Amino acid sequence: MEIVLEQKDAADWTYRGEGAVNLVLAYTGSSPLFFGKVLRIQKAPRNGSHCGSIRNLKALSAHERLLWRDVGDIVSCTDHDVACQIYVQHVMIPLLDFKHVDAGVHVLVTREFLETIEKNILGQRPAWRINAGRINIHRESVLLQSDHAIFSQGGEDEFCISVEIKPKWGCLPTSRFISKKNAIKKNVTRFRMHQALKLQKGEISEFSDYNPLDLFSGSRDQIYKAIKDLFSTPQNNFRIFLNGSLILGASGGYADDTNLVIEEAFEDALQSVIQREKGSRAMTFLQLVAEAVYKSGCLNRLLAVQQLDSFDIEGAIHAYYDIISKPCQVCRHMDDEELLNICDTLHSAHLDQSLEIVRNFLIAATAKDCSLMITFRPWHVECPGSAYNSIFVESTNQTFDYKVNFIDLDLKPLRKMEEYYDQDNKIVRSYTKMFVTELEADDYYRPEEV
Secondary structure (H helix, E strand, O other): OOOEEOHHHHHHEEEEEEOOOEEEEEEOOOOOOOOOEEEEEEEEEOOOOOOOOOOOOOOOOHHHHHHOOOOOOHHHOOOHHHHHHHHHHHHHHHHHOHHHOOOOEEEEEOHHHHHHHHHHOHHHOOHHHHHHEEEOOOOOEEEEEEOOOOOOOOOOOOOOEEEEEOOOOOOOOOOOOOOHHHHHHHOOOHHHHHHHHHHHOOOOOOOOOOOHHHHOOOOHHHHHHHHHHHHHOOOOOEEEEEOOEEEEOOOOOOOOOOOHHHHHHHHHHHHHOOOOOOOOHHHHHHHHHHHHHHHHOHHHHHHHHHOOOOOHHHHHHHHHHHHOOOOOHHHHOOOOHHHHHHHHHHHOOOHHHHHHHHHHHHHHHHHHHOEEEEEEEEOEOOEOOOOOEEEEEOOOOEEEEEEEEEEOOOOOOHHHHHHHHHHHHHHHHHHHHHHHHHHHHHHHHOOOOO
16 A cells, blocks of 8 residues: 555655755654655755656756666656655665665645644754755655664664764865866865855855865774764764654754753753763764774775766866767866866767766765764663674773664766866865965964064
């Protein structure tokens, strides 16, 4: 029998968070069909355009169908959400391992269900998210996935705690297509440079100390440093849930830096999970998270996918213009003769090579923008052991099961290539401007040698 979510079911779903494209709702009802599940519901912008019913239309553009022609039934797909699910099944799961990815299933919904959800969660959404978009009430189906914030087999009295991390880019680009004016990209992480732009736009109040290279390093000490830095400045990159409820971080925007008040409240929340005295629980938990990242090795796979992009956007943009059969706007404004000659080699390449370059760039973009969920539950004395991987914490004499999953593995639209290129230039310009200004200030105030 086909499942249809109706207006009466809306009360069983609560707001978990949202990104630019989707809202996530967690199940709080009693049906075994939905226990341990979340719904991902597509949003529509409030700028006058909206995603109406898209049946009987192609989910992908003609150029995207060419790009992804070898991926399952994606070419004939008439629904963008279904196309994204096929992309996860046939592209991301083979790369990241089925143990760490749930492609989900689609369930039917009524318009009344979506309208009621929209009203129910209005007070929980950040104001800027509300202004930007609303639930797409024209959807006929939504995506049902595992709730990685909990263990779905857990009992009512079982505690579990989970961490959501946005790892970001775990490597520095080395592409020969990077221009001299943007050469700083080869030495400073994209995350660090992007912080400057966010600071300039007022999205954050200070730079984060987090360095993705630490998280991806494979070193226990550096991974632990990365987790501590994320904890200190969560921004929109670090969230912690206790039994599915948010206890640290922001639900849909940027979180405040972790001050003494926030840390003390977090210490209290950990009392049911970490068996240590107050003042030591947070540190112990962060060490547990770092050990799970280290032992799982999951970031090695993620890094390999990110490194599929060996051309950088400054190279891939040329292949993009060849695919869409338009004059290259980058070459048109390029004044570096040496680099122009290098880029000519891309424009003379076979179409299949151009497709591979852009395809790999977009797959890598998915990996650079996804989130990592790590979920823990302590063993019980009366029922030790399980089929999950586990970590023993010597300081508390506790053993924790843990599982690792990747989420938000969205298919990136081909039309965003120009946007990626423009954003890349903005990020480099913003950081360079701030960096040069600071150097000039240092030189100005440096005392003369005597």
